Amino acid sequence: MSFQMRDGVLHAEDVPLPVIADAAGTPAYVYSASAVRTAARRFVEALAPIARKQLLYAVKANPHPAILQTLAGFGFGADIVSGGELQAARAGGIAPADIVYSGVGKTRDEMAAALDAGIGRFNIEHEREGEVLSALACAHGVRATALLRVNPLVDAQSHAKISTALTDSKFGIPYPKAVLMYRRLAALSGLNLEGVAVHIGSQITDLAPLQAAYRRIGTLVAALRAEGHRLSHVDLGGGLGVSYRAGEPGADIAAYGAMVGRETQGWDVSLLFEPGRFLVAQAGVLLTRVLWVKPAQPHPFVIVDAAMNDLARPALYDAWHEFVAVRPRGSERFVANVVGPVCESGDRFAHARAVDRVEEGDLAVLATAGAYGAAMASTYNARALVPEVWVDGDGFDIVSDRVPAARIRPQRLPHWMDAQGLRAAVGR
Known part of the structure; x- marks a missing residue:
């Protein structure tokens, strides 16, 4: 155990x-190197x-360079979603x-920078x-290696805000339109379209939705090959969940590996995997101090110095973190x-929950905070x-300093609003 009681x-x-x-x-966020290594292993x-596979860490989960370098040592590349993550x-x-x-939502500038960097694929x-990427690649004198992301229309059975393959999802090409779309994009001169990608959501602990999605992708691979397309890669995404509550299991990684082996047998492709949360969530805690214990009915408020701007998941998803x-x-x-000190009623980490008894000045942690914690923080x-x-x-x-909000985004008055101008405006 990377976080455990001793004496x-x-x-x-x-x-x-x-x-x-x-x-x-x-x-402060505290990360365990041993926990990252254990999950990677x-x-x-x-x-x-x-x-035939390539392992890619989903950088959005936690982009700290110590984590990236540790995972690179296990052979992980990176799955990115912005120029900053590049x-x-x-x-x-x-x-x-x-x-x-x-x-x-890749911008033209971000795609151009990725082409200049020589990344593996889009x-x-x-x-x-696809049309814009093809034109940019031609302008750069290269062909962009790419996969077509397909929405298999499979419910991940996790929280609606982290499910990405529902009928109203913004992600990917709907499964029924995939063959026609692949045909059109494969004809573009600046693209080297070499397969398909799928990712149905996050915090998935039941493997059945993933299995259903992969079966649809297998059918699609066969249909595309029947049209004469040569597919060499399939990206199976990530999304494997972890245990946030004591006694609740996370995804069975051994069962997942066995299921992938069964479902992809005969595909004759290189498989890509994009784990994020699975590798780092349990490697981090948010260390906080109790500011006040405020009496209230029916339950007292434990007010800590961490807040929703530091760990947004409970406010966003009603996510559970052990206290x-x-x-x-x-x-x-x-x-x-x-609760935290931010002036929002949603700044709450636990509601009417049985927790360790604490008093003013005590230290506590919000557990399983290594993924989508610091990465989603703001200066609200x-x-x-x-x-x-x-x-x-x-x-x-x-490995990261406490950074005041004013240093992150320095602000200034418009050039005509100097102190003298403000006084003159007040006088009018």
Whole structure:
């Protein structure tokens, strides 16, 4: 276990969390290098029987270079969805050839930069994008290697806001239109269309939706080959879920690997995989300090110094993160609302939940926060971005500083609104 109690104190690997709080302050994200390595090893081992494959880390889950470099050591490339993530992947040591550019809203400048960088391939989301990419590639004197993202119209059975293959999804080409769209895009002179891609959503713990999607993709592969198209690659996406609540299982990675082997037998392609959350979610916690315990009916409010701008998932999705005291008072528990200081009623981490009893000044963590935590943070209420701490064994380092909002986006008055001008305007 990367986060565990020792002598009544929660540790990150071999480092007591109060030591990290003293060094970095709170709130702060704390990551376990061992947990990242363990998850990466599990994924690699589960997919080992697949002879032809490429593993790609979904950078959106957490773009920190320490994570990217660690995963690169296990052979992971990068799945990116923006020009900024292209820069993050390169800074994290990922070779351009091992980068796949997904996402529904690529700009012309971003596509041009990716072509200049020599990335491995693009996942095309719609026809006009393919036409623009082809024209850009021709202008750059290259052919853009690409896959066509297909929406198989399969419900991922997870939260609606993280499902990407419903009938009203903005992602991909609807399955019934895929053959015609592939035919048109394959004829463009600037594209080297070499297969299809699919991704039905995130936090998937039941493998049945993935299996259904893959079967549809298998049928599509056969139909495209029957038309004479030569397909060499299929991107199976990511989306495998993890356990956020004690006692609830995450995705069975060994069963997933076996299912992929069965469903793709005979496809004769190289398979691409894009795990994100699975690799990093359980490797991180958000360390926070209790500011106040406010009496209320029917339940008191535990007000902590972390907020929805630091960890947005509960406000966005009603997502569950365990709230755990760093120095628990034995088995003492109470029912409370755990909230942050941001001026929104939605700034809430737990509602009427039985949690470890805490008091003013106590440290606690919001667990399983390594994915879509710091990556989704903002400076709402002019709050600072919190530091990130990397722990490996008995050593730790602050690998991202606490950054005040004013440093992230410096603001200034219009040039005509100097102090004298403002005084004159008030006087009119």
